[in-house]
Amino acid sequence: MMDWTDRHCRVFHRLLAPHARLYTEMVHANAVVLGDRGRLLGFDPAEHPVALQLGGSEPEVLAQATRIGVEWGYDEVNLNCGCPSDRVQAGRFGACLMREPGLVAECVAAMIEGARADGREVPVTVKCRLGVDEDHEYERFAAFVEAVAAAGCRTFVVHARNAWLQGLSPRENREVPPLRYEWAWRLKRERPDLEVLVNGGIASEPQVQEQLAHVDGVMLGRAAYHDPYLLHRLDVALYGGELAGRATLLRRLRPYVERQLASGLPLKHVVRHVLGLFHGQPGGRLFRQVLSEGAHRPGAGWELVEQALDATAGATAVA
Structure with a gap:
């Protein structure tokens, strides 16, 4: 790996x-x-x-x-x-x-x-x-x-x-x-x-x-x-508990992402690892597309992640 x-x-x-x-x-x-x-x-x-x-x-x-x-x-x-x-x-x-x-x-x-x-x-x-x-x-x-x-x-x-x-x-x-x-x-x-x-x-x-x-x-x-x-x-x-939704889980990453951004790390280095989160789900392709196309741009921040999540929500509603 x-x-x-x-x-x-x-x-x-x-x-x-x-x-x-x-x-x-x-x-x-x-x-x-x-x-x-x-x-x-x-x-x-x-x-x-x-x-x-x-x-x-x-x-x-x-x-x-x-x-x-x-x-x-x-x-x-x-x-x-x-x-x-x-x-x-x-x-x-x-x-x-x-x-x-x-x-x-x-x-x-x-x-x-x-x-x-x-x-x-x-x-x-x-x-x-x-x-x-x-x-x-x-x-x-x-x-x-x-x-x-x-x-x-x-x-x-x-x-x-x-x-x-x-x-x-x-x-x-x-x-x-x-x-x-x-x-x-x-x-x-x-x-x-x-x-x-x-x-x-x-x-x-x-x-x-x-x-x-x-x-x-x-x-x-x-x-x-x-x-x-x-x-x-x-x-x-294996260990119990309740399933959380994909969007809920991803939003728990926000504090970490914002700390990394504040340290000068470009967004692309973190979000490349979340591209598969909506694997096999309606809107999964749009989710990946929004992040892949935008995360490398200067100044990209958490708002891009929210845009990607909005894309999945819209696709789910249509589906």
């Missing part, structure tokens, strides 16, 4: 789903250690609980980045062993690490030590695939998990597909390799002491409920981004 789940996206998603755990974009550990930490790590207190997702393969650097993340207040630090992009492979991190369980175990052990820097018990977790390329043996996947669990990791987020490191684009890697949820289900049966979450191809409340009959949790990525109201429906279904 690089370039997608930035701090503005996460604040919006927190309003929709008060009980969800939010994850940052993947950030390389070197960038955390050497880069602009305010830009890379800054987040709004409303985002808690929020996890920092790191990329990297050098135990010492990952430990340092984890320690910094804990000092910044993150509630979890997650090591990405699932991203298949070319630039990730070139840097020897992401999905290619599935082939090096010993190295991942070293990284996790170092990160766990780094997470204890200030006395907080911040969990270190791993996001992975089922394997890479022609890995079609469950035993190889289970051996990867076993090696990393032996290093102290108790939570695995399993994208239930293989990653093809050659021949498929990152987008195709999210769609072409077949889904095998049963591997994650089997892992949970065989290792009930581990927390197992499933990711990949899940885009509706019934699908989430089906997964929860077998595993401990579900991670939503692009489905939650393109149809964010799904997050709200799930939060109410």
